[in-house]
Amino acid sequence: MAPDPSFGMADDAELVVAGAGLTGMLLGVACAGAGLEVVVVDPQEPAAMLMPGFDGRTSAIAYGSRLVFDGIGLWPDIAAEAEPIREIRVADDNSPLFLHYDSRDLGGETPLGYIVENRVLRRALYERARTLPNLQLLAPHRIAAVEASATGAVTLLDDGERLRARLVAAADGKESPLRQTAAIRAIEWRYGQTGIVATVAHARPHGGIAVEHFLPAGPFAILPMTGNRSSIVWTEHADLAPRLLALPEAEFAAELRARFGGFLGEIEPVGPRWAYPLALLQAERYVARRLALVGEAAHVIHPIAGQGLNIAIRDVAALAELIVDQRRLGLDIGDDSVLERYQRWRRTDALVLAAVTDGLNRLFSNTIPPIRLARDVGLAMVHRLPPLKRLLMRHAMGTLGDRPRLARGQPL
Numbered sequence: 001m002a003p004d005p006s007f008g009m010a011d012d013a014e015l016v017v018a019g020a021g022l023t024g025m026l027l028g029v030a031c032a033g034a035g036l037e038v039v040v041v042d043p044q045e046p047a048a049m050l051m052p053g054f055d056g057r058t059s060a061i062a063y064g065s066r067l068v069f070d071g072i073g074l075w076p077d078i079a080a081e082a083e084p085i086r087e088i089r090v091a092d093d094n095s096p097l098f099l100h101y102d103s104r105d106l107g108g109e110t111p112l113g114y115i116v117e118n119r120v121l122r123r124a125l126y127e128r129a130r131t132l133p134n135l136q137l138l139a140p141h142r143i144a145a146v147e148a149s150a151t152g153a154v155t156l157l158d159d160g161e162r163l164r165a166r167l168v169a170a171a172d173g174k175e176s177p178l179r180q181t182a183a184i185r186a187i188e189w190r191y192g193q194t195g196i197v198a199t200v201a202h203a204r205p206h207g208g209i210a211v212e213h214f215l216p217a218g219p220f221a222i223l224p225m226t227g228n229r230s231s232i233v234w235t236e237h238a239d240l241a242p243r244l245l246a247l248p249e250a251e252f253a254a255e256l257r258a259r260f261g262g263f264l265g266e267i268e269p270v271g272p273r274w275a276y277p278l279a280l281l282q283a284e285r286y287v288a289r290r291l292a293l294v295g296e297a298a299h300v301i302h303p304i305a306g307q308g309l310n311i312a313i314r315d316v317a318a319l320a321e322l323i324v325d326q327r328r329l330g331l332d333i334g335d336d337s338v339l340e341r342y343q344r345w346r347r348t349d350a351l352v353l354a355a356v357t358d359g360l361n362r363l364f365s366n367t368i369p370p371i372r373l374a375r376d377v378g379l380a381m382v383h384r385l386p387p388l389k390r391l392l393m394r395h396a397m398g399t400l401g402d403r404p405r406l407a408r409g410q411p412l
C-alpha cells in the first residue's frame with residue numbers, strides 16, 4: 001500500500017480531539033476504529049469521569065443514534081443497560097388533550113429510542129478506547145492553543161508539549177475554549193430555567209412509556225430506565241431551583257409526587273439531585289482553518305425534546321465519514337473543502353432543532369389562555385393526523401434526511 005500522504009512524517013497524530021466527553025470520545029473511537037491515529041485530550045481525570053457520581057444525566061438516545069453505535073460495533077456493550085422507549089405521552093398541564101406517540105404506529109417492533117445513563121455510554125466508550133492502540137487519551141491535560149496553517153495544525157498543551165496533526169476537532173463543551181480562541185462568535189441566551197435531574201424508583205412498571213408533562217415553569221419529563229426506575233428532567237425557574245434542590249428528602253419526594261400523578265404507584269427518589277442551567281447556543285460557524293466544532297462546542301439546545309446529544313452524535317457520524325473517505329483517497333483530512341462540507345451537512349439539522357426546542361419551550365412554559373388554547377388545539381391536531389404524526393415520530397427518531405453511513409447502522 002502506498003504511504004498515506006495525509007499523515008505526514010512530522011505529525012504526532014492525524015486527528016486531535018479536544019474533550020473526552022461523550023461527543024469527543026465517540027469521535028475518537030469512531031475514527032480510531034477506522035484506522036486513524038487519534039489523540040484525545042481532556043483536563044479532567046478519566047477515573048473521575050468514570051465515577052457513577054460524575055453526571056446524573058440519562059440521555060434519550062434516538063433510534064438513529066443507536067444505529068451509530070451499531071455502526072461502530074458498540075451497541076452490544078450498551079444494549080443490556082438501555083431501556084427501549086415504546087411510547088411517548090405529552091400532556092399539557094391539566095388539559096385532557098394530549099399527544100401520544102406509539103412505536104407500534106410505525107409498524108414493527110422498532111422502539112422510538114432508548115433511555116441510557118450517560119455513565120453507561122461513557123464507560124462503553126472508554127473501554128473501547130483502551131482496546132484501540134491508535135487512540136491515545138491524554139488526560140488530565142488541557143489544550144491551551146492551536147496554531148493552524150496551510151500544512152497542518154499544532155496543538156499546544158498546558159505542559160508545553162506540542163502535537164502536530166492534520167485536523168483538530170473541538171468537542172470541548174459549551175464554553176469551548178477552542179471556539180473562543182478561533183474567534184468564532186456564538187449566539188447565545190440563558191433560559192432562566194434550571195434542569196433538575198434525579199432518579200426515582202416506583203412501585204409499578206413503566207412499560208417503556210416516556211411522559212412529558214408541560215407545567216407553567218417548563219416541562220417535567222419522566223423517562224423510563226431499566227428496572228422499576230425512571231429518570232426525571234424537571235425544568236424549573238432558575239431562582240426557585242436552589243430551594244427545591246436543598247429540600248429535605250421527604251419534602252423533595254412530596255414535590256415530585258405532586259408532579260408525577262399516580263400512574264407509577266408509590267414513588268421514591270433515589271441517589272443525588274443534579275442541576276443544569278439551561279441555555280441556547282449556536283456557533284456562527286462550525287469550522288475554521290483545520291478546526292471543526294462538534295457537539296455542544298457548536299450548539300446547545302433546550303433539553304425539552306431530549307435531542308442535544310443526538311445532534312452531537314450526528315455531527316460525529318458526518319465528520320467521521322468525511323474524514324475517513326478523504327483519507328481513503330490519500331488526501332488531507334484537514335483540507336478546507338472537507339470542513340466546508342461538514343458545516344453544510346450539519347448546520348441545518350442543528351439550527352432546526354434549536355428553533356423547534358426554543359419555540360416549544362416558549363409556547364409551553366406560560367399560562368396565557370389564548371396560547372394554551374392554541375397549543376392544545378395543535379397537540380390534538382397532530383394526534384388526529386396520522387401521517388403528520390408519523391413524520392414527527394420519524395424526525396424524533398433521527399431516521400429522516402441525508403444520513404451519514406454510521407447513522408444508517410453501516411460501518412465507516
Ligand SMILES: Cc1cc2nc3c(=O)[nH]c(=O)nc-3n(C[C@H](O)[C@H](O)[C@H](O)COP(=O)(O)OP(=O)(O)OC[C@H]3O[C@@H](n4cnc5c(N)ncnc54)[C@H](O)[C@@H]3O)c2cc1C
Binds near residue numbers: 018141177276297309
Ligand atoms: C438536563 C439535561 C438533560 C439532557 N437530556 C438529553 C437527552 O435526553 N438526550 C440528548 O440527546 N441530549 C440530552 N442533553 C444534552 C446532552 O447532555 C449534551 O448534549 C451532551 O452531554 C454534551 O456532550 P459534549 O461531549 O458535547 O460536551 P461536554 O460533556 O461538556 O464535554 C466537553 C469536554 O471537554 C473538556 N474540555 C474543556 N476544555 C478543554 C480544553 N481546553 N482542552 C481539552 N478538553 C477540554 C471538558 O473537560 C469536557 O470533558 C441534556 C442536557 C441537559 C442539560
